[in-house]
Amino acid sequence: MGHRLSKIYTRTGDAGTTGLGDGSRVGKDDLRIQALGDVDELNAIVGVLRAQISNSELYEKQDWDHKLSLIQHxxxxxxxxxxxxxxxLLQAKSIDFLEQDIDRMNEALPMLKxxxxxxxxxxxxxxxxxRAVCRRAERSLIIVQQRDQNIQNTALQxxxxxxxxxxxxxxxxxKQAGGTEVLWQKNINDTI
Structure with a gap:
């Protein structure tokens, strides 16, 4: 593979448009670009989470790093x-992996009340x-799918x-860090 990004700035977006992977150009405010930005932001937060876990003695680093690396990919x-x-590009087995890991992690947790x-x-x-940014990315992608109808179901799943x-x-x-969950209190105003 050659040097695909040998020049970082191209000046082609100076007028407010950007290129899609199929060669077409759209406005930087296009719904597809907004969804892409939400997914990119999510990936960046996952990177911060990976760094936080790798710099802490509280967690099983190798297991978390493997899972978060998969998610970033x-x-x-x-x-x-x-x-x-x-x-x-996405395959259904990524969803299967997440479901199995959710079930595995959830087994060790107390029931939510x-x-x-x-x-x-x-x-x-x-x-x-x-989680919150992921929900926003999902909402953005649903809008693109409703407009263009060319977003794969696997992406939304x-x-x-x-x-x-x-x-x-x-x-x-x-739980791994030995902490307790911070629960919502229904009548918090009664405590002031």
Missing amino acids: WLFDLGGEVCIPNYT DFILPSGTLACSYAHQA LLNRLSDWFFVASRNLQ
């Missing part, structure tokens, strides 16, 4: 699908942030399952 593939209309606030250790909080994975991962990270 899948998100990059998802970006490729968004960037190249009607292109398929209350809502959890997005708080806790830094890694737990980053997982909650990833991946984001839907991934947001569930981040929720269970946040709980698991909090």
